[in-house]
Amino acid sequence: MTTLNTPLRASPPPAPAVVDEGAPGLPEALLVDLVLRHLLRTGDMLLIDLSRRMGLSRLRMDALLKHVRALNYVKVSRCGDLEGDVSYVLTDLGRTHARVAVEKCQYVGPAPVTLDEYVGMVQRQSAALQATTAQQLKAAMGDLVLDEELLANLGSALNSGKAIYLHGPSGSGKTYLAEHMVKTLRGQIWIPHAIQVDGEIIQVFDQRIHRVVKPPVVERRSLSRNAAMDDRWILTERPIVMTGGELTLRMLELEFDDVSRIYVAPPQMKANNGIFVVDDLGRQRISPHELLNRWIVPLDRHVDYLGLHTGAKFQIPFDVTVIFSSNLTPDELTDPAFARRLGYKIPIQALSKQAYREVIAQACERVGAEFDQRSIDHLVEHLHPSCQRDYLPCVPFDVISKIRDRARYLGQELHLTPELIEWAWHMYFGPGDTAGMHAVRSPETEKERK
Numbered sequence: 545m546t547t548l549n550t551p552l553r554a555s556p557p558p559a560p561a562v563v564d565e566g567a568p569g570l571p572e573a574l575l576v577d578l579v580l581r582h583l584l585r586t587g588d589m590l591l592i593d594l595s596r597r598m599g600l601s602r603l604r605m606d607a608l609l610k611h612v613r614a615l616n617y618v619k620v621s622r623c624g625d626l627e628g629d630v631s632y633v634l635t636d637l638g639r640t641h642a643r644v645a646v647e648k649c650q651y652v653g654p655a656p657v658t659l660d661e662y663v664g665m666v667q668r669q670s671a672a673l674q675a676t677t678a679q680q681l682k683a684a685m686g687d688l689v690l691d692e693e694l695l696a697n698l699g700s701a702l703n704s705g706k707a708i709y710l711h712g713p714s715g716s717g718k719t720y721l722a723e724h725m726v727k728t729l730r731g732q733i734w735i736p737h738a739i740q741v742d743g744e745i746i747q748v749f750d751q752r753i754h755r756v757v758k759p760p761v762v763e764r765r766s767l768s769r770n771a772a773m774d775d776r777w778i779l780t781e782r783p784i785v786m787t788g789g790e791l792t793l794r795m796l797e798l799e800f801d802d803v804s805r806i807y808v809a810p811p812q813m814k815a816n817n818g819i820f821v822v823d824d825l826g827r828q829r830i831s832p833h834e835l836l837n838r839w840i841v842p843l844d845r846h847v848d849y850l851g852l853h854t855g856a857k858f859q860i861p862f863d864v865t866v867i868f869s870s871n872l873t874p875d876e877l878t879d880p881a882f883a884r885r886l887g888y889k890i891p892i893q894a895l896s897k898q899a900y901r902e903v904i905a906q907a908c909e910r911v912g913a914e915f916d917q918r919s920i921d922h923l924v925e926h927l928h929p930s931c932q933r934d935y936l937p938c939v940p941f942d943v944i945s946k947i948r949d950r951a952r953y954l955g956q957e958l959h960l961t962p963e964l965i966e967w968a969w970h971m972y973f974g975p976g977d978t979a980g981m982h983a984v985r986s987p988e989t990e991k992e993r994k
Contacts, residue, residue: 570658570740572611575598575655577645578645578651578652578655579594579609580641580645581642581645581649581650582598582652583618583632583634584639584645584646588621588631589633590630596775597653598654598655599776600655600776609632616638618634618635621633649805650804651745651747651806653737656736656740657738657740658739659739659858662736666816666860666861666863669734673731673817675703676699676728681699681728684725686724688721689895689899689937691899697888701887701888702728702865704888706865706886707843707867707887707888708725708865708868708888709874709889710867711877711889711892712871712891712892712893716892717892718823719823719824721892722821722823723786723821725867726819726821729781730782732757732780732781732782733779733818734777734778735748735777735778735779736777736778737776741856741858744807746807746809747807747808747809748809748813753783753784753815754780754781754814756778757779757781783814783816783819784818785820787820788822788823788827789827789828792828792830795810796812797851800852807852810850812842812848813848816862816863819866819867822867824869825868825870825877826870826877832877836882837882845862847859847860847861848862868886873891874889895935897935900924900940904944907940910941911945911947912958913944913947915960916959918962919962919965922965922966923940923965927969931969933973942972943965944960946967946968947968950964
């Protein structure tokens with residue numbers, strides 16, 4: 545995340561109180577099974593380690609172990625001078641029940657949070673998200689060449705909390721623009737390692753998506769942090785999920801592993817309190833209509849519905865800013881019912897001639913080529929008009945970088961000439977894009993031909 549991210553965060557989750565039998569919270573049987581799986585995998589464990597791995601406070605862990613010992617599933621293997629030095633190990637009966645617990649589910653990690661806890665945290669963290677300002681958006685865009693009107697449209701869209709639809713021709717910079725827009729996302733949030741729904745465990749935390757904020761260093765033998773914090777949650781940057789042509793309807797549902805008996809949250813759930821970018825909409829293996837129809841309810845009501853393999857359905861928040869990027873106009877893509885739910889439909893058009901020259905100058909600097917006015921005029925004033933090509937921001941670097949590649953191959957100093965610009969243009973667009981092109985040659989190219 546960029547330096548735009550200031551440490552804005554929702555209040556940390558409090559440590560869970562001791563849950564008496566019959567009180568709301570996690571089922572006691574689920575916690576017992578989780579303790580047994582931890583001990584079966586690791587063997588003899590210190591209380592401090594078991595408490596940390598379970599993500600539970602000392603009070604909650606003490607109450608849970610007292611219950612498990614009463615069932616004769618675990619016993620104290622040794623005691624130390626400190627309370628955290630008490631070690632526990634499975635009994636023979638406990639080992640038998642642990643194997644049964646593994647058959648039911650192989651999850652071994654921090655205790656999950658309840659669905660209600662998760663929903664409440666997402667809602668609190670949504671309210672903590674601050675508005676994007678013009679200064680922040682301009683800083684996020686860096687050296688992108690954009691006019692003020694487009695910036696105002698993008699900033700307004702980001703502050704709306706509604707879906708954003710960027711559309712325009714291929715090469716107009718939609719994907720690049722979306723990648724820069726996500727840099728405006730600031731703050732930190734709490735993500736649960738997993739949640740429990742109807743006795744099933746769903747993994748939410750994904751280290752590929754959720755960038756962890758390092759916690760303060762705590763003495764290993766100390767239980768003070770466990771007593772004050774709920775380590776079932778982890779502090780991360782606000783998430784950014786990016787998908788493209790690989791996106792399918794199945795990916796938007798819970799993923800269930802028949803072997804481990806563990807669910808994995810879909811990408812839109814992992815993106816809660818953050819941004820979800822769907823790039824190249826229209827290039828997926830399913831029709832855009834099928835894919836977008838899946839989003840109608842979430843975008844309209846800000847809730848999503850997921851189903852377990854048992855047939856049970858449950859509701860989760862859909863607190864996500866969705867950015868769609870497509871070569872298709874809204875009218876080409878979908879029906880009016882969905883178009884209405886696309887809060888902002890922003891066309892990304894070709895650049896003006898002046899803005900295009902700025903992009904060329906950036907491309908020259910990027911590849912280390914000296915700006916040559918005659919060569920650039922040939923590109924702007926001749927090649928584009930004669931070949932009826934729009935001034936798209938992707939073209940300058942793609943063309944000029946080919947001249948750099950050629951210079952490296954020939955062992956020559958990198959410099960631009962009209963004939964090299966024309967050669968690179970031909971390499972980029974292909975032999976069919978030669979209408980109106982001149983056979984421009986210089987003494988250097990004549991020598992190469994001979």
